[in-house]
Amino acid sequence: MSEKTCPICGKPADAIHKPFCSRRCRLVDLNRWMTGAYAVPAVEEDDDENWETVHDGREEP
Numbered sequence: 641m642s643e644k645t646c647p648i649c650g651k652p653a654d655a656i657h658k659p660f661c662s663r664r665c666r667l668v669d670l671n672r673w674m675t676g677a678y679a680v681p682a683v684e685e686d687d688d689e690n691w692e693t694v695h696d697g698r699e700e701p
């Protein structure tokens with residue numbers, strides 16, 4: 641009844657590393673999670689800074 645399988649490789653989960661079968665699969669899952677979180681990077685920040693520097697010197701009241 642409490643037999644779960646590793647979501648990474650499908651092997652029976654280990655009591656210590658559940659729901660994964662091993663530490664390795666646990667890290668794999670963590671890696672996937674982090675990679676997904678990094679899928680939304682702030683790439684425009686660099687451009688924004690550049691734009692502001694240029695813009696700042698040109699407009700004076």
Ligand SMILES: [Zn+2]
Pocket residue numbers: 646647648649650651660661662665
């Ligand atoms: Zn596994």
